[in-house]
Amino acid sequence: MAELPRRADIVVVGAGIVGCSIAAELSRVGITDVVVCDQGPLPVTGGSTSHAPGLVFQTNPSKTMCELAQRSVARYTELGAFLGVGGIEVAASPERHQELKRRHGLATSWGLESELLTPEQVAERIPLLDPSRIHAGYHVPSDGVARGVDACAALARESRARFVGETAVTGIDVAGGRVRAVETSAGRIETDLIVVAAGIWGPLVGRMAGIQVPLYPVEHQLVWTTPVVELAGEEDDVVRHPILRHQDSCMYFRQRGERYGVGSYQHRPLLVDPDEIPSHADAPVMPTMLTFTPEDFEPAWRDAVALLPPLGQTEPAEAMNAMFSFTPDGNPLLGETEVAGLWLAEAVWVTHGPGVGWAVAEWIATGSPPLDLRECDVNRFEAHVSTPAYVRARAATAYDEVYDIIHPLQPMEEPRPIRVSPFYARQQELDAVFLEANGWERPHWYEANASLVEGEPEGRDPWASRYWSPIVAAEALATRERGGLFDMTSLKRAEVTGPGALGFLQRLTTNELDRQPGYVTYALMLDERGGILSDVTVARLGETRFQLGLNGPRDVAYLRRQAPPDVHVADTTGGTCCIGLWGPLARDVLQPLTHDDVSHEGFGFFRARELFVREVPVTTLRLSYVGELGWELYAPAEFGRRLWDTLWEPAQEHGLVAAGRGAFNAMRLEKGYRSWGTDMWSEHDPYEAGLGFAVRPDKGDFVGREALGGRGEPSRRLVPLTLDRVVMGKEPVWANGEPVGFTTSADWAHSLGTGIAYAWLPAELAGEGQAVEVEYFHERYPASVAPDPPFDPEMKRMRR
Numbered sequence: 001m002a003e004l005p006r007r008a009d010i011v012v013v014g015a016g017i018v019g020c021s022i023a024a025e026l027s028r029v030g031i032t033d034v035v036v037c038d039q040g041p042l043p044v045t046g047g048s049t050s051h052a053p054g055l056v057f058q059t060n061p062s063k064t065m066c067e068l069a070q071r072s073v074a075r076y077t078e079l080g081a082f083l084g085v086g087g088i089e090v091a092a093s094p095e096r097h098q099e100l101k102r103r104h105g106l107a108t109s110w111g112l113e114s115e116l117l118t119p120e121q122v123a124e125r126i127p128l129l130d131p132s133r134i135h136a137g138y139h140v141p142s143d144g145v146a147r148g149v150d151a152c153a154a155l156a157r158e159s160r161a162r163f164v165g166e167t168a169v170t171g172i173d174v175a176g177g178r179v180r181a182v183e184t185s186a187g188r189i190e191t192d193l194i195v196v197a198a199g200i201w202g203p204l205v206g207r208m209a210g211i212q213v214p215l216y217p218v219e220h221q222l223v224w225t226t227p228v229v230e231l232a233g234e235e236d237d238v239v240r241h242p243i244l245r246h247q248d249s250c251m252y253f254r255q256r257g258e259r260y261g262v263g264s265y266q267h268r269p270l271l272v273d274p275d276e277i278p279s280h281a282d283a284p285v286m287p288t289m290l291t292f293t294p295e296d297f298e299p300a301w302r303d304a305v306a307l308l309p310p311l312g313q314t315e316p317a318e319a320m321n322a323m324f325s326f327t328p329d330g331n332p333l334l335g336e337t338e339v340a341g342l343w344l345a346e347a348v349w350v351t352h353g354p355g356v357g358w359a360v361a362e363w364i365a366t367g368s369p370p371l372d373l374r375e376c377d378v379n380r381f382e383a384h385v386s387t388p389a390y391v392r393a394r395a396a397t398a399y400d401e402v403y404d405i406i407h408p409l410q411p412m413e414e415p416r417p418i419r420v421s422p423f424y425a426r427q428q429e430l431d432a433v434f435l436e437a438n439g440w441e442r443p444h445w446y447e448a449n450a451s452l453v454e455g456e457p458e459g460r461d462p463w464a465s466r467y468w469s470p471i472v473a474a475e476a477l478a479t480r481e482r483g484g485l486f487d488m489t490s491l492k493r494a495e496v497t498g499p500g501a502l503g504f505l506q507r508l509t510t511n512e513l514d515r516q517p518g519y520v521t522y523a524l525m526l527d528e529r530g531g532i533l534s535d536v537t538v539a540r541l542g543e544t545r546f547q548l549g550l551n552g553p554r555d556v557a558y559l560r561r562q563a564p565p566d567v568h569v570a571d572t573t574g575g576t577c578c579i580g581l582w583g584p585l586a587r588d589v590l591q592p593l594t595h596d597d598v599s600h601e602g603f604g605f606f607r608a609r610e611l612f613v614r615e616v617p618v619t620t621l622r623l624s625y626v627g628e629l630g631w632e633l634y635a636p637a638e639f640g641r642r643l644w645d646t647l648w649e650p651a652q653e654h655g656l657v658a659a660g661r662g663a664f665n666a667m668r669l670e671k672g673y674r675s676w677g678t679d680m681w682s683e684h685d686p687y688e689a690g691l692g693f694a695v696r697p698d699k700g701d702f703v704g705r706e707a708l709g710g711r712g713e714p715s716r717r718l719v720p721l722t723l724d725r726v727v728m729g730k731e732p733v734w735a736n737g738e739p740v741g742f743t744t745s746a747d748w749a750h751s752l753g754t755g756i757a758y759a760w761l762p763a764e765l766a767g768e769g770q771a772v773e774v775e776y777f778h779e780r781y782p783a784s785v786a787p788d789p790p791f792d793p794e795m796k797r798m799r800r
């Protein structure tokens, strides 16, 4: 057994593609006192990397995931472990053909070169393929095959870390909320920082430190055929054909010399309890490889032969059910957990391994990730997501849906409902159509408002009409004309209290918060590079008491990690509820229900007050994300039903409607209100995002201030575009025949009668009136840069 050092700066658990990449990148940034432990032999450890066929398809709806893949390709190439044969996805149905056009648009948005092919062009590149079976192909020339094990060996050679095989981590010593040491089968190593890169064993290693790692091992079928006659004579490691995806049959293919590898996601999800993963001693071949179940593969094999007829002359030679990880949203789990010093780098594909290694190592070294990781951050999930029951259910669905055509608004089907607001029963009575977000059931529109619909919807094709109804438009217009009641309960919020609360929030945010209790301030939280970590609405309710409107659990985790001992951060979301009472008649509804003066003079814009709405205690903020007169009314959850009922009767008398998220989103867009995570994220600074008004460099020091200091005029800007149709976001924007940017949020601006989309553009193309084109399903449509905000620029509607 290997000799272990007694102490190390960092211990990495796992020497698969992720652990090896992290170790090599840590060396690159000068962190060399690192031990990498693997329970299996090196370099073929028996983990998922040991038998992955290594297909690297880089296209991804997530910009971050696409960039991690692109960086991985560059790194594999540098290591001599990449075969850049290109990747082709084929469409066997008209719907998939449309989807390929959409993927081509995504790739263009993210700067990945791609093209659409005719069936014949696909067959020229993959001569085994029958072109009569397909409608089209989508080709990324820089996709290819990564040799995972070769890459691991090369990374280990390059790294200055110490690699120890056949050494299992058996325990993690945590004291005072911090990591202190790891126990291994070869002894104890004192350390302050552990990176868990243990693949499907992640939940077992996490448990050693008392944390739930939300991933589940799932079996996946892979078959290597006997030699294909048409490939006779090819050397064993030669790959000439592009890698191939046949998503309509949930399959992928790659050449290896004379043979073909055929992978299938077609079978029922085969979930494996982490406690049932076999040990090296018990596993027939290796721990991640289970016995092949031919009956699950049969239908897929028929589909494989139909698409690639020469495979009909072959038989499965090697066949496996092998395991890898699925998470509730399909993305990796990266970053520091609630146990200080315990980092995760889990649920990462070979496709993203070296990119993730780079990101995690830089993050450890500098304190901030080098690219935006909001979609991968381990702290992005609400509490229910990490429960074994939920992870298991979602992993099964994620496996099923891995190659499905997913609409951007498509909610998960199961398990639901998980979280409901106190208004849920009332919303059901109004025939609300619910979509799901972070476990919350959120009404998108109310069928009870169907009689308000006038005229035909404008600018929507069938794709943009999914998860939408003309009632959305009616609710938006009714809110502008009279008013609406919006359930805003799912907004993340926290209370920050204590003697140090003001100083703490001043340090973490960009705007001046040292104002009288009763003031509300919109501010940003930045990272050290000046990138936008989140936007936050801060209501000062007392000298040492603040209510914060946030964007998700990640913000709460960040605040808690940063808080000094005299500051307390409480997540108050679940214990409270919120109604947005917005519209020209909002005051007529509210005033008779309270003794407080809610006139413009008595209760000014961006002010907060604790008052009673009849017998309900309410924290009231005079602001509106839809751009109307009104208030956000927060109450303890047990009063929620009473609050709704109290408002509902006078609301109806004044012609207000219950309005859903559909109306909300369209209205906030036409009002120019950005949504963090969709319109801007940590890649962007406040000035580029049009949020410079929320930055007060003269207020004193705050995180990110120094980085912003030296910046000149932005080279890119987030601006609104108007066009004659509804697009969905993430579409490429063209100017002068070149792709120059991409859209973020998009909808129909009902009050302006035009399609609207926010877009990131080079500053020189972001001037008002600039003509551009938006690509949507491979067609380009004229658009132009609109005034910002497009609706009510003088803010007359809110300040009255």
Ligand SMILES: Cc1cc2nc3c(=O)[nH]c(=O)nc-3n(C[C@H](O)[C@H](O)[C@H](O)COP(=O)(O)OP(=O)(O)OC[C@H]3O[C@@H](n4cnc5c(N)ncnc54)[C@H](O)[C@@H]3O)c2cc1C
Pocket (backbone or CB within 6 Å): 013, 014, 015, 016, 017, 018, 019, 037, 038, 039, 040, 045, 046, 047, 048, 049, 050, 051, 052, 053, 054, 055, 056, 167, 168, 169, 170, 197, 198, 199, 200, 201, 202, 205, 220, 221, 222, 263, 322, 323, 324, 325, 345, 346, 347, 348, 349, 350, 351, 352
């Ligand atoms: C059949 C199959 C086909 C696939 N095809 C592709 C593909 O084409 N493209 C793609 O991108 N991805 C593919 N994948 C997924 C990919 O293989 C994995 O996501 C990736 O290899 C995971 O890398 P990793 O380093 O996180 O995990 P692993 O390679 O599993 O490494 C984790 C390591 O941690 C070690 N470990 C665990 N617990 C302990 C402990 N307590 N102490 C010490 N060591 C421990 C294990 O021994 C293991 O070596 C495929 C997976 C399978 C199974």
